[in-house]
Amino acid sequence: MATVLSVSGSPSRTSRTARLLRHVVDARLTAAGHTVLPLDVRTLPAEALLAGDTSDPALARALELFARADGVVVGTPVYKAAYSGLLKALLDVLPQYALAGKAVLPLATGGSTAHVLAIDYALRPVLSSMGAGHIVQGWFVLDRHILVREDGTTTLDGDTGALLGPVVDAFAQALVRGPVLAAAS
Incomplete structure (x- = not known):
């Protein structure tokens, strides 16, 4: 099975x-047998991240996680119709083709459907420029559809889970097909 890097670009x-x-x-990736490595960008040292200091051990480890991954799930809240500045800071320090040959699933959250196009107009072009082998259909989820139960577990309200499932399954299928060679420009 594949190794997937799960990147949270939220500062919260x-x-x-x-x-x-x-x-x-x-629910989908670990259950299907994939190894998932989490990366919360907010835990990286801000000074090293903003300075692009890849010699910092935590930042070097983050870059190593990208190199190891067969696929990447990128999650971001939407602010001002774009992905988070925190995620931008991380993407800026990655090598130009850090996503070469990798399947990528972009996910975004926000308070209004007015931000639904942030994936296609803001995030997808950056991921593509980084050589992603296959960027599957991204998905936007309204904040109010992400529910936290009393026991701390997360559920998705309404049709959100049913609609998101096939998107994640398409990503899992892209992982099974293996690396895709992206053309270098």
């Missing part, structure tokens, strides 16, 4: 984006 400790990622990972 109580992030619905991180909860969505864990839900997707647990």
Whole structure:
């Protein structure tokens, strides 16, 4: 099975984006036998991240996780119709073709459907420029559809889970097909 890097680009400790990622990972990817490596960008040292200091051990480890992964699930809250600045800072320090040959699943969360196009107009072009072998259909989830139960587990409200399932399954299928060679420009 494949190794998947789950990247949360949320700056919040109580992030619905991180909860969505864990839900997707647990319900679909880990259950299917894939190894999932979590990366919460907010835990990286801010000074090293903003300075692009890849010699920092934590940042070097993050880059190593990208190199090891067969696929990457990128989750971000949407702010001002774009992915988070925290995620941007991480993407800026990665090598130009850090996603070469990898399947990528972009996920976004936000408070309004007005932000639904942030995946295709803001995030997808950046992921593509980084050489992603296959960017599957991304998915936007309204914050209010990510529910936290009393026991701390996460559920998805309404049709969200049913609609998200096939998107995650398409990503899992892209992982099974193996690495895709991206054309270098």
